[in-house]
Amino acid sequence: MRLQCTLCGKTYALDSLKYVCPDHGNDGILDVVYDYAEINRVTSPEKISASRENSIWRYWDLLPLKNRADIPKLQVGWTPMYRAKFLGAQLGLENLYIKDDGRNPTASYKDRPSAVVVAKARELGERVITTASSGNAGAALAGMAASAHIPAVIFVPESAPQAKITQLLIYGARVLLVRGTYDQASDLCLAAAKEFGWYCRNTAYNPYTTEGKKTGALEICEQLAISSLQSPISKWLAPDRIFVSVGDGNIIGGIWKGLRDLFALGWIDKMPKLMGIQAEGSAACYNAWKAGTEEITAIEAHTIADSIDVGLPRDGRRAVRAVRATNGEFITVSDEEILQAMPQLARGEAVFAEPAASAAYAGLVKAVHAQKIDRDETVVVVITGNGLKDVKSAMRAAGEATVIEPTLEAVKRLEIRD
Ligand SMILES: Cc1ncc(COP(=O)(O)O)c(C=O)c1O
Ligand SMILES: [Zn+2]
Numbered sequence: 001m002r003l004q005c006t007l008c009g010k011t012y013a014l015d016s017l018k019y020v021c022p023d024h025g026n027d028g029i030l031d032v033v034y035d036y037a038e039i040n041r042v043t044s045p046e047k048i049s050a051s052r053e054n055s056i057w058r059y060w061d062l063l064p065l066k067n068r069a070d071i072p073k074l075q076v077g078w079t080p081m082y083r084a085k086f087l088g089a090q091l092g093l094e095n096l097y098i099k100d101d102g103r104n105p106t107a108s109y110k111d112r113p114s115a116v117v118v119a120k121a122r123e124l125g126e127r128v129i130t131t132a133s134s135g136n137a138g139a140a141l142a143g144m145a146a147s148a149h150i151p152a153v154i155f156v157p158e159s160a161p162q163a164k165i166t167q168l169l170i171y172g173a174r175v176l177l178v179r180g181t182y183d184q185a186s187d188l189c190l191a192a193a194k195e196f197g198w199y200c201r202n203t204a205y206n207p208y209t210t211e212g213k214k215t216g217a218l219e220i221c222e223q224l225a226i227s228s229l230q231s232p233i234s235k236w237l238a239p240d241r242i243f244v245s246v247g248d249g250n251i252i253g254g255i256w257k258g259l260r261d262l263f264a265l266g267w268i269d270k271m272p273k274l275m276g277i278q279a280e281g282s283a284a285c286y287n288a289w290k291a292g293t294e295e296i297t298a299i300e301a302h303t304i305a306d307s308i309d310v311g312l313p314r315d316g317r318r319a320v321r322a323v324r325a326t327n328g329e330f331i332t333v334s335d336e337e338i339l340q341a342m343p344q345l346a347r348g349e350a351v352f353a354e355p356a357a358s359a360a361y362a363g364l365v366k367a368v369h370a371q372k373i374d375r376d377e378t379v380v381v382v383i384t385g386n387g388l389k390d391v392k393s394a395m396r397a398a399g400e401a402t403v404i405e406p407t408l409e410a411v412k413r414l415e416i417r418d
Helices: 036-042 045-049 058-060 083-090 113-122 136-148 162-170 182-196 208-213 215-227 252-264 284-290 316-325 334-351 354-369 387-398 406-411
Strands: 004-006 011-013 031-035 081-082 095-100 129-132 152-155 173-179 241-245 273-279 328-332 376-383
Touching: 004 376, 031 208, 036 058, 036 252, 045 215, 045 316, 058 113, 058 215, 081 215, 083 095, 083 334, 083 354, 095 215, 113 129, 113 136, 113 208, 113 252, 129 136, 129 182, 136 162, 136 387, 152 162, 152 182, 162 173, 162 387, 173 182, 208 215, 208 316, 215 252, 215 376, 241 252, 241 354, 252 273, 252 316, 273 284, 273 316, 273 354, 284 316, 284 328, 328 334, 328 354, 334 387, 354 376, 354 387
Parallel strands: 095 376, 129 152, 152 173, 241 273, 241 376, 273 328
Antiparallel strands: 004 011, 004 031, 081 095
């Protein structure tokens, strides 16, 4: 196992570097590269699919950690992937699946990377762990750090939704509300980590977030194989497309990494097209993809979907590469479309998504209306965060309740039909 600079390709021994390629500074994001022959010697799809470990740790042999004793005890991952027959029928798709990552312990996809980074921090004997976050990564780190009893310092924009700030506080993290944007919080966290020697989980700086994020892709392919009822499970199944919302671009980059690992291992036979969904008001990756470049130009971002409200995506280059290399697409959706998607998902499949997560579904709706998807394609939409994370936005999408007098007459007058 080695670390490899995603910019220059130079490799380094695992753990010989903590964060980025010394030749490329913050642009030199590191990937973990594995000895695939060795992995195939020690494990197999059959072996993993027989595992009773209902968490990301079923993929232990595909993760860059040394000691199982370092794993935080919270159950992360192995979230449900529902066959979405109702919404599939509405959209004219025969094989639509919804992967509900709001079911994680702190209610977002970010539990995956935070669990891996906290395990790494323990392995390295770190004393304090820190991150900047638009909210969810911080909440996830606070939760994982609490379960491992490591102090955490979290930098979030002052404007983050109350529920996310409350999560940080209740888990006992030191919470620093930055009077500024997520981008400013990110720079400040990096500087503080350097100054005080804290272990920094920042997205696209710490190489292990991607490894945590790849586990979603491993689950998608394994769960598809299980739901296809082939037995024994000698191979896993890649869908045709995966829809995922993009802020910094680390989730989509992580999903791509997971798929590349599986393909290199020979455990899947094709690469799905990755569909990156951004808010219209926060579309720096979309802009670069559209312009045919990997160079990301910073924008002033504004969207109701706070988790993807990012002006300068930290892992944008990799997000653009992921979409381009898999023949996927970037799609933008308006705040209105994001809000409309929330009740559609909740009423259609009973999955309650926060705005950044429902954006992925809004992107699918748009793609279907533009006739980009064939009826028989297998499509997975990743729901990255739970709707209770941002009740204010959910209230805007949910409609009004009826207030009544406490009498049966009052109920009768409403003429509610079943
Ligand atoms: C709910 C949710 N969806 C999507 C994203 C986007 O992930 P990334 O910033 O890695 O692109 C985030 C990131 O905070 C998130 O919290
Ligand atoms: Zn480099």
